[in-house]
Amino acid sequence: MTNLFKLTAVSSLVLASMTLPMHAVATDTIAVTEQNYNQAAAAKYMGNWDKHGAEKGIVHLPALVPAGNKAPVVRMNQDSLYSAAIAHADKDGFIHVTIDEFENESGTQDVYTSVHILDENSASPMYKVGPGEYSVKIDTDFAFIIFRAGVEDKSDVTNALAAQSRFHVDYSGTEEFSPQGYVAPNYDVAQRDAMTKKLKQEFLEAGEDFFYVESLDAADANNGRQMRSNAQGWGGMPIEVGVSNIYRNTKQFEGSVCQTTTFQEPDNKYFTSITLYDAAGYMLDTERFSINSYEWDKNADGSVTISFGCGDDAPNNLETNGEDFNYTVRNYGASHDVEYDLFGGRELKYLAGGAVNPDHK
Template sequence: MKNLFKLSAVSSFVLASVALPLQATDTIAVTEQNYNQAAAAKYMGNWDKRGADKEIVHLPILVPAGNKAPVVRMNQDSLYSSAIAHADKDGYIHVTIDEFENEPGTEDIYTSVHVLDENSASPMYKVGPGEYSVKIDTDFAFIIFRAGVEDKSDLTNALAAQSRFHVDYSATKEFAPEGYVAPNYDVAQRQAMTKKLKKEFLEAGEDFFYVESSDSPDANNGRQMRSNAQGWGGMPIEVGISNIYRNTKQFDGSVCQQTTFAEPDNKYFTSVTLYDEVGYMLDTDRFSINSYEWDKNSDGTVTISFGCGDDAPNNLETNGEDFNYTVRNYGASHDVEYDLFGGRELKYLAGGSLNPDYKS
């Protein structure tokens, strides 16, 4: 349908694909020009193994910590439902989130749908009930539904919400009855490039960066590749609707560290999640917190503690392991768009050196 291998850049996500039974000579070399496509193939291929190109795959549990997660940089803010669908004859993907119907014993919660193409670009992010259609630049799209989790000990509302998610698979049945087939990129080359890009991302202290399409005027291949390596599956900034992910450098997990900030006034909610250097959630008893559950200071600010013990405000456990963290802003505010609030300037970097960005 469309040209998959555009030389301009794209957005980001990360999962594990399965190599198809092709000859070694049929593998596709991974380069800077196609890394974003190779990343999409990896993650879409992983969900293809779960049957997501035939029907929506609902994850009925919170994503586990550590490398048990199906992809790096996931979080426990929501339950995930994923699908892979082929565009219709006009290039459109069609999805639906049903209205909340006051099911007995459940309450309405945050719901969203996110569409990415095979270039890792993100042409659509919508929140709440509706029938949505979006034109994509490739044959297939990866579709992510989120059902918000306000109380991690009770998933009743999120599980009920998953039944409200729908994808139109009619074009898949018509144009690709065999389903999605991941291109056979060279796995070793992709792994090596991913490792290099992950390191560059953390050293640069960059934020995640995603675009609507490969032709977006602000497309930047290098920055997108680094974002894809550390956190595939983001979306461009749309104030009050989409999410903005702010990330940190690596910090020293062997000492108590804290950050205090004014709440960023996001439309929906905010969260902080700890990750290891590779990008998996830190495997401790408490590695994430969101604005539904954190305690505020008397002046209305929020203090998050890292490795400071149970008596510290909103303590997240590091078990002595170095860490970085992502602040997720759901329905991001203008303050977040312009990065006007703090929360990312801890005192000690990994290895114990003083953070030059630290503000006392």
């Protein structure tokens, strides 16, 4: 039996139909280098959300994120409905957010909720799960704030939609110190795109785990691994067992053959998911490109088999439509076993001819 595990980010068909307000961009062009790539990546993705008004109020996405490059951020998924905001720190450098308690509204059930703070350095100083009033000091003027409302059944997002009303952001820092809102630094787009393409390829070739830091003062901040992670999957967080998420990714696999992986289900506190991506980091545009532990079927011994391009009769089959793919395993409230990578799962077994692919061990 092979074992498994690997990576987060935001949602929606609604983005294509939203009216885009004008947003500010600095005039002076900044060259993109290895020294500022993480800042350039943050400016790109924060700028994407700024276009939708996230600097003025929380943008709630009422639909699951679309497959393909219609998504506003790479490595997005359908595990949650997302809400996003951009806010300026207060006079002491703090960001303040709230998740209200579940009030058992008629016809709704409580779901997984979390809030994730990223700064303009692509660092992640805070990830919290569940109701509470949270504050965190950031190293930059603005923060990007992501709320998640968990989706257990992709055919019914009623509970997740209800949870979005429980999310709140304190915008008083923006009103006091930057009433004009967030102004995205004007990094050279061609240079950033070229470096992103290079780093994405290096990430897949290395077959390494995603790596994120709490601040620029953290060990290994601004190293090549962090840059590659932000290129292939911007918006992750450092590991905090039982609270934050661990994202693990695979190399590219051939999509034209039936392949499977089998693993013991990890003891994550909340849930686990697997999502298929293309080489650019966007979800494969197929009928079924993701699955989570709420919905997958277990084997008689309690293990889980995931099939890739094997047909509807195969256990927990994800469709590739013949397209080469990599996949991310997201561990929500990751366990110690997942932290120490005891589950593997990056190995796939070819069923055609029964041969094991030696290139992906």
